[in-house]
Amino acid sequence: MRIGVFVCHCGSNIKATIDAEYIAAQVQQDAKVVHAAEYPYLCAEGGQQKIINAVREYQLTGVVICACSPRMHENTFRKTAAKAGLNPYQIEIANIREQCSWVHKNKDAATGKALKLAKAAIARVKLALPLFAGESAVTKRALVIGGGIAGIQTALDIAEAGFAVDLVESTPSIGGKMAQLDKTFPTLDCAACILTPKMVDAAAHEKITLHTYSEVEEVEGFVGNFTATIRKKARSVDMKKCTGCGACWEKCPSKRIPSEFDCGLANRTAIYTPFAQAVPNVPVIDRATCIKFKNGRCGLCADVCQPAAIDFTQEDAVFTQEYGVIIAATGYQVFSLDAYGEYAYHDSKNVITSLELERLMNAAGPTGGKLQRPSDGKAPKKITFIQCVGSRDITRGKPYCSKICCMYTAKHAIAIKEKYPEAEIEIFYIDVRTPGKGFDEFYRRAVEVYGVRYIKGQVGKIAEMNGILHMQAVDLLENKRFDTTADMVVLAAAIEPSPGAKPLAQMLATPMDTLRFFSEAHPKLRPVESATAGIFLSGVCHGPKDIPETVAQASAAACKAIGVLAKDKLITNPCVAKVNDKKCTGCGRCIDVCPYKAISLESNAAEANPALCQGCGGCASLCPSNAMDLNGFTHKQVLAEVDALCR
Amino acid sequence: MWKTMIERCMQCGRCSAACPVAPFMDMPPHKWVYYARNGEGERVQNAGAIWQCLSCFCCEARCPRGVKPAQLAEEKRALSNKVVLLESLSEHVIENMPQQLLVAALRKAR
Numbered sequence: 001m002r003i004g005v006f007v008c009h010c011g012s013n014i015k016a017t018i019d020a021e022y023i024a025a026q027v028q029q030d031a032k033v034v035h036a037a038e039y040p041y042l043c044a045e046g047g048q049q050k051i052i053n054a055v056r057e058y059q060l061t062g063v064v065i066c067a068c069s070p071r072m073h074e075n076t077f078r079k080t081a082a083k084a085g086l087n088p089y090q091i092e093i094a095n096i097r098e099q100c101s102w103v104h105k106n107k108d109a110a111t112g113k114a115l116k117l118a119k120a121a122i123a124r125v126k127l128a129l130p131l132f133a134g135e136s137a138v139t140k141r142a143l144v145i146g147g148g149i150a151g152i153q154t155a156l157d158i159a160e161a162g163f164a165v166d167l168v169e170s171t172p173s174i175g176g177k178m179a180q181l182d183k184t185f186p187t188l189d190c191a192a193c194i195l196t197p198k199m200v201d202a203a204a205h206e207k208i209t210l211h212t213y214s215e216v217e218e219v220e221g222f223v224g225n226f227t228a229t230i231r232k233k234a235r236s237v238d239m240k241k242c243t244g245c246g247a248c249w250e251k252c253p254s255k256r257i258p259s260e261f262d263c264g265l266a267n268r269t270a271i272y273t274p275f276a277q278a279v280p281n282v283p284v285i286d287r288a289t290c291i292k293f294k295n296g297r298c299g300l301c302a303d304v305c306q307p308a309a310i311d312f313t314q315e316d317a318v319f320t321q322e323y324g325v326i327i328a329a330t331g332y333q334v335f336s337l338d339a340y341g342e343y344a345y346h347d348s349k350n351v352i353t354s355l356e357l358e359r360l361m362n363a364a365g366p367t368g369g370k371l372q373r374p375s376d377g378k379a380p381k382k383i384t385f386i387q388c389v390g391s392r393d394i395t396r397g398k399p400y401c402s403k404i405c406c407m408y409t410a411k412h413a414i415a416i417k418e419k420y421p422e423a424e425i426e427i428f429y430i431d432v433r434t435p436g437k438g439f440d441e442f443y444r445r446a447v448e449v450y451g452v453r454y455i456k457g458q459v460g461k462i463a464e465m466n467g468i469l470h471m472q473a474v475d476l477l478e479n480k481r482f483d484t485t486a487d488m489v490v491l492a493a494a495i496e497p498s499p500g501a502k503p504l505a506q507m508l509a510t511p512m513d514t515l516r517f518f519s520e521a522h523p524k525l526r527p528v529e530s531a532t533a534g535i536f537l538s539g540v541c542h543g544p545k546d547i548p549e550t551v552a553q554a555s556a557a558a559c560k561a562i563g564v565l566a567k568d569k570l571i572t573n574p575c576v577a578k579v580n581d582k583k584c585t586g587c588g589r590c591i592d593v594c595p596y597k598a599i600s601l602e603s604n605a606a607e608a609n610p611a612l613c614q615g616c617g618g619c620a621s622l623c624p625s626n627a628m629d630l631n632g633f634t635h636k637q638v639l640a641e642v643d644a645l646c647r
Numbered sequence: 648m649w650k651t652m653i654e655r656c657m658q659c660g661r662c663s664a665a666c667p668v669a670p671f672m673d674m675p676p677h678k679w680v681y682y683a684r685n686g687e688g689e690r691v692q693n694a695g696a697i698w699q700c701l702s703c704f705c706c707e708a709r710c711p712r713g714v715k716p717a718q719l720a721e722e723k724r725a726l727s728n729k730v731v732l733l734e735s736l737s738e739h740v741i742e743n744m745p746q747q748l749l750v751a752a753l754r755k756a757r
Contacts, residue, residue: 342665342709392657393711430659460664460709474664474675481669 001126004035004060005118006051008042008067010097015040017101019111023066027118032126034058043073048080055084062090062125066118068097087130089574089632094121116645123644127637131574136611138224139324140565143168145216145504146329148176149195149547150539150554152202154327157558159207163565166321167202168211168230170500171260173278174199176331180261182361182369184547185411186442192277192364199279213284215500217318219326219507220597222612223534224570226323234314236285237271241309244281248301248310249273257289259366263356265374266366271301271310276364285310325561326508328518328530329538329554330501335494339396340389343491348464349374351489354405357412371416371423373488376467380487382424383416384471385409386459390494392430398494398515403544405492406433410446412490417450425452426484428459428473436546462489501541509596510535518542528557532596532614536561575632576613577620581605583627590619590628653719655712656680662706662716672696676706676716683719697723701745 005027009015020038028036035058039047042065054060063086065077070093078088096114104110140163144155147169155167167174178184179199181191202208211232218229237248252269259268261275268274270290273283291298292312302310334355337345345351350373352360363369373380387405390397406429413425432454434440446452457474464470469486497516505512510532511519518537521529528537536557539550564570577590577598584605591599591606598612599619606628608619620630629635656677663675674694682690691697697720706716 388659388711392659394655395711395713397711430657456660458659458661458664460661460666460705472664474660474669474677476658476660476663476677479675479678481663481666481672481675 001032001062002034002058002060003030003032003062003064003122003125004051004054004058005033005037005064005066005122006042006047006054007036007038007096007118008047008065009038009040010068010101011040014067014097014101017104017107017110018096018114019107020066022111023115023118026115027064027122030119030122032062033122035060042067043076048076048083051077051080052084055081055086060086062092062128064092064094064118064121064125066094066096066114066121069093069095069099087132089131090125090128092121092125092128094118119647120641120644123640124637127634127640128632131631133574134572134610135569136222136224136572138565138567138570139226139322140164141166141321141323142561142565143216143226143228143321143323143326144329144538145326146176146331146498146539146541147171147174147202147210147212148329148331148539149178149198150331150541150550151176151327151329152198153551153554154329154536154538154558154561155202155208156198156205157555158561158565159205161558161562161565163207163562165208166211166230166323167208168214168216170213170215171274172213172235172272172282172284173274173280174202174210174212175275175277175279177355178547179275179277180263180355180358180362182358182363182365183411183415185407186436186438188411188414196277196279199277203279210280212280216504216507221322222596222598222609223532223564224324225611226326226534227320228323228326229318229320232317232319233284234287234316235282236287236290236310236312236314237283238309238311238314239280239282241307242282242305243307243309244273244283245306247304247306249283251300251304253298253300254289254291257286262359262366263353265356265359285312325534325536325564327536327538327557327561328501328504328508328510328541329557330498330504330541332495332540332544333498335390335398335496337389337491337493340491342461343386343389343459343489344462344464344469345491348462348469348489350380350464350467350469350487351462351491353491353493354408354412355493357490361412361415371420378487379420380423382426382486383488383490384459384469384484384486385412385425385427385490385492387427387429387492388494389491391492393494398496400515400544401433402492402494403433404495404546407436407439407442407546409490409492410434410443410452413446413452414442414450417446417452426486427452427454428457429454430456430458436548459489495540495544497541508532508535528553528560534564572611573613573615574610575615575630576610577608577615577617578629578631579606579608580627580629583625585625585627587624589622589624593618593622652714653680653684656684656714657712659711661709661711662714665705665709667703667705668699668701672699676700676720679716679719679723680714688723691719692723692727696720697727 007020024036024038081091082088094117142158142165144151144167155165214232249269254270258264271285287293359365391402434443457476459471459473510530538554538557586604598609617630620628663669663677669675674696679691700720
């Protein structure tokens, strides 16, 4: 073994705290180290060339780079090694920046530690075996889960690049939350006007297959080779025959079912489409409320359906399909206000959430766009908005800022003032957060042009008496507690991930944070990829976002997905679990611990699928008979490293 | 512990909005936390408000950050030499004193 050691200065990042020359001199005491050098920037072209030249000149068979974290430049130096004719897995990185120079101040102590880290890496590289990456094929089809604006945009972008896409949505129509909105900030264009063309495009695109009223039940496989099981729930309506004429829901006698789409502010029938522009424009029968399904006596819809599309005997259809990539776009829901009794949300009909206000302001909503109090249908003269209900709340709510509330509240205030200039509007806020293009200007317009009254403070209690909402509130700039009244109160309730996100994350074996948002692979450098290869994130399932940000992330996720789909072969990571089947007793504990479902039991011994394995090492550290090892991080290597550190 | 707890305060004012006696106080609860955090605890100590506090804990129940203004008032009362003697109050006041105020009075009246 002929080892070369290279110490990087990283400008002053390392050199200011660590004596690089001393390290280069000391490591040469090891008989196997035949060359050691230092350089200001090893990652730069000149630095890489220096490594290549040294490998050739000294016929190196192993290289140790003392520099930044392997997360930063391991790939860079692996490519350098390959260029020099060395196996890319016979280089080792000693992290003397993030784990040494950046966290220590004393130069002598830091240099001593850096030398130990270098020696540990030398011990490891002595036992490094050449590894060879395999190849796997790519199924050229994408699965997008969630049919809101995020899923629609991702599906359209992938389809435009020429790849087939299946878009799965659990409700009867695509469109998601954006379809419920009235106007959009900061330009006030109507949500439906900009969304419906995209919905129609997605449905009409020859590369996109819509699966509405459908749910993903199971996912297996790995990047390039996923297999998903999808359940198409029984619509009880033949999609091929239905013309969307609407005769069925006009005749349906079950008319008192609270409409999910209208947040319960209006009723729907048992056979229904959620809204007029639904895509596909084919109704479903809600079997829980349909009289025919409850007691067998009705069937009026079937009587009036001219194309005879109603099919009461239809059953759920379950199918499996292979995909190369999967994009999660499961979106959000409004946080439950059950824990906030002081705001009287459940006690007064005139205390509503902002999403409910969207429906009340929407021309296609329950009031035809007229702002009316839900209790008596009267026009409210004074409306009070309360911000941060459940957001930034570590005791009863969510610790994060829901991000969209400041802007949509300014939008609501402007929209109300546009329609009803006489209306009086008060907004209680903690901070007004408006980072975004044209956002602060928009908020200032609400204050300066429309005369909306912003009060820095909060409301402590709401009680309805004789139809008037009485509030005790505080104005922090006046430093004064005061009582006020309103005809209607709008709560900016926090948003939280959809309930379907967690089971989906388990199916996809991809990590979530403690708040049940999907985790990205790197918060800055890989924001739309999940930690699991081939799984991408689109929209609010990853964290609170407004529409412009959601669309940007949706396109970014599509771009990353296309990057996989465009390849004919994928290079697999060779640092994966390897079973010694002579030692394996077939106990199966590794199968339980593997988060990637990569291990199976084959003829009484475990077998690790190298394409599925992400190299986490959980199995190797758990195996009671020492039969499982991790390529590139073998037990021998790790122990040699520990020995070197303890010496 | 106490320090990190008051550092969590974001001055939203929900404590003062919830407090049933805040309209009568010379210094509402959110200011107690504000001054304590600024190292001006004596301003809270000298405020009449800590003697008006009912110890009803509305401020703590509504606080989104887990801050406890009522505890702060209790601390300031404990540090104070001021004592209200029960016998100095008229029978009428004692009779009509709300139960919660009586609980708070355990500290105030010795």
